[in-house]
Amino acid sequence: MLKGKEYMTGRQQVLVEEFEAEIESEYALCIAQLQKAQQAIEWATAGLTEQQQNLANSEIDALRKYWHDRLEALINLVSWRAPQLLQQLNEKYLQDIH
DSSP, X not given: OOSOGGGSOHHHHHHHHHHHHHHHHHHHHHHXXXXXXXXXXXXXXXXXXXXXXXXXXXHHHHHHHHHHHHHHHHHHHXXXXXXXXXXXXXXXXXXXXO
C-alpha cells in the first residue's frame, strides 16, 4: 500500500510491512469500540439524575471521540493510497451500522 519501499532501509520496510499487516485489525478495532461507546451512551442509567447522566455520557463521548479520531486518521491514510482497500473494509465492517 505505501509507496517508495524500494528506497527505504530494511528497518523502514519492516515498519511499513508491520503497519500494512495491521490495517484491517486496526479498522475493525476502531469500529467495534465506536459501537460499544454508542451503546454505552444509549444504555439506561436508572437511578441517576439528568445531570449525572449527562456527566457519564460526556465521559463516554470523550472515548467515542478518541476512537473516531483514530479511525479517521486511518481512513485518511488508506483512502489516498489504497481506495479499493478502504472500500473493502467499509463493506466488511460497516454493513450492519445504521
